[in-house]
Structure formats: structure tokens, C-alpha cells
Amino acid sequence: MVDHHGSQCGFCTPGFVVSMATAHVNARTDHDDVLVSNLCRCTGYAPIIRAAEAAASAPIPAWMETDRQALQAPGAIAALVSAGEPSGGRGRPAPGPPRTS
Ligand code: FES
Numbered sequence: 001m002v003d004h005h006g007s008q009c010g011f012c013t014p015g016f017v018v019s020m021a022t023a024h025v026n027a028r029t030d031h032d033d034v035l036v037s038n039l040c041r042c043t044g045y046a047p048i049i050r051a052a053e054a055a056a057s058a059p060i061p062a063w064m065e066t067d068r069q070a071l072q073a074p075g076a077i078a079a080l081v082s083a084g085e086p087s088g089g090r091g092r093p094a095p096g097p098p099r100t101s
Helices: 013-025 046-056 062-072 076-083
Strands: none
Touching: 013 046, 013 062, 062 076
């Protein structure tokens, strides 16, 4: 993203990078479709698409391939969901004890 001037304020950059990484590890090169739900107010999309095209030709890091294979195992996603997290997977902290002050 930086090399292709695809980031200005950086607010959107994490979402774009995660979408690009997910597309890359799944061998998707339909960048317009993969990135359609990410919005950028600053840059415009041509530099971002150029960054996605460049990322698509980079080797997939071994740890990403390991994670991808682990998640494709039967029941892997269900196991993660059932293992749960205190927030119920919604990204919010679990409610704590009521405040006394
Ligand atoms: S770089 Fe600012 S919103 Fe995308």
C-alpha cells in the first residue's frame, strides 16, 4: 500500500490489507470484487488496486498457508466458534461486575 501510494490518512488501510491478504491466500485476483466492501475517503481506488495486484504476485508467507489449511479442516470454524470468547465473538468485552461508584 505504501509503495503504491494507496494510503493517505490510513483509516481504511488495515481493512484493505486484511482483505488483500485473505484474497491472496485464497488465490483470488478479482481485486474489484474482493475489495468492494472497503471504503476509502482519501486515496481513490486505482493506487489501492495497484497495491493489490502487486501483493498478488508476492509469495504467500508460510504462516498464512498454515493458518489457511488449519481453517479448512472439517469443523475448524465450528470449533473456534464453540470455544467462544467472553464477548461471544462480537469484539466487545464481556460485561464485568457492576460499578459501585
Ligand atoms: S487513506 Fe484515508 S480513508 Fe483511505
